[in-house]
Amino acid sequence: MATSIIELKEITKQYDDQLAVDHLSLSIKKGEIFGLLGPNGAGKSTTILMMLGLSEPTSGTVHVCGLNPTRHPxxxxxxxxxxPDDVGFYQHMTGLENLMYTAALNGMSREAAYKRAMHVLDQVGLVDAATKKNGKYSRGMRQRLGLADVLMKKPDVIILDEPTLGIDPEGIRELLQLIRHLNEQDGITVLLSSHQLHQVQQICDRVGIFVKGKLLAEGNIESLAKQLFFEDTFVVNVFADPIDDSLIQSIHDIHGVNRVEMNHSTMDVYCQEDVTPDIARTIIQHDRALYHINKKNYGLDEIYHRYFEGRELNEATK
Amino acid sequence: MKLLNNLPKLRLPSAFSSITIKEERATSHKAFQAIVRKEFTDYMTSWRIIILLIIIMLTCFGSLYTALTTINDAMDASDDAKEIAKESFLFLKLFTVSDGTMPSFIRFVTFLGPLLGIALGFDAINSERNKGTLSRLMAQPIPRDYVLNAKFTAALLINIVLFFSLGLLVTALGILIIGIPPSFEEFARIGCFLVLCIFYIAFWLNLGILFSVQFRQAATSALSGIAIWIFFSIFYSMIIEMISKTVLNPETITSEAQAIDKQGFILNLMRLSPNYLFSESTTTLLSPTVRSLGPLSQEQTIGAVAGPLPLDQSLLLIWPQLTGLIAATMICFAISYLLFMRQEIRSN
Incomplete structure (x- = not known):
């Protein structure tokens, strides 16, 4: 049983007229990669700042590595x-100098700092650019240097706020691989926040969905789907020809199907359990041409999107 | 109240915790030095500061040249002049006289000093914020106020180095060219003057830092600083002059006491300006014959021995001005400190 390294209990952050974080409880285990997902302005950054003691929770307690960040920042x-999400470096200094400065702020000696800097630069693949002025770095390189900078102090936990923002797909892939590698190799606990879901999906052990200061659901991808969509756990996308009312009616009658939605020439069947074979059989029995049948796997995108659709409906009916 | 909560509460009485606290202090002390070193290097290598330093150097040597020619002309006029010169603190005249073509050394410092102070301070915090380095800095194990304190220290160091080297250079050139070495008192007065310059610039530096904490845009903070500088160096005296015209209108003054009162009132208005405080104090320090900074009545001057004041009396005379200047500096720093400690550390 792994112990939790970050423990948030009922934390609330109230800005003047706005509740940024609302009674959030969260615990992150040692050695896992946790993804904090949410739209912009959901309170992700605020939560992260509270974990670092850079912002003080209005109520509730935070424990990181057994310490209270407000008291022992x-x-x-x-x-x-x-x-940070828009990490910046001193432009007139080289990448190496920037890292050495961070090391000095952490009280490292020059020799130790140099060794460590070369090591982390090697890890992030920036050794060739070490003596280049930071002003000449590309966005992706800067992000990798940011990761190197974070690793300088040999951390137990790394918190990455929107690490994939503004990098090209190849750069994102490399960065995520690097994070995964650090997690596996050095046992570093990773907390990353993002609004780009499929990337998070690739590397996170667990994910928390965070909207308007509240944690809606947490767990791995499958359990998230269950938590968020109690009824419509599966969606089957069907392309058959022709689709008419009698066919829709018969599909609707299949046990476990909740509703059927028409979408141009295809239909989406929302059901409680996996009834794909039953649907196929029904279509064949009706003597229709079946071009395509596909059970949709829930990606986070899907989960996310459907959550918001649901919320809009709920709000409209209220 | 909020601020109090932000302070680390160290109340673990065990021996273990006191050791870690000591270690923590040692590391954070090193970190403080690291920030000062980096900021100092940044200043020394930034074009903005280099250009300002060159301008200040050039103007200082320009004013030194005019002062020297004036003094040399006067000394060549008669043989007794050299003897008189020794008695009348001639050496200090290097900083105060000019032949009219160029302002004197102290007028240059009064005018350009604030610009240097503002240039050193105006983007201290907001540039870090805009570049995204502030949040990275804050994520390091250093107390938050170190950033502000270290930046102030580094800028002050630049000032100290600049003014002492400039002052000593002028003194050295003066000795070489006039050929009369300064007496100890003259030298002490020059030292006090340089310290005063540093306090004066420290005020403008803190004003710059205050704006850099308050305004997100470096341009806004630079312009606000420059606006205040121009206001005090040009417009403030004009406004006071306008007020004094009505207040000191001879038709409304009926008694001597009233005249002194009104004069004092105008003087106190003038003293709200840091520039005026500075020029009052420097004049007193560098011209020992100045006996009072307010109006003197005929009765008060009767019986006074004509002659220069000793250094301690001159210092006593400018003590209120000096305290005022330091207080203004401290207030600016305190406000920026408070603002910075309460600010959210996020870049957007």
């Missing part, structure tokens, strides 16, 4: 590396 910051 320095102790927490020694163990936690934080990569």
């Amino acid at each position: 320095l102790g927490v910051k020694q163990k936690v590396g934080y990569l």
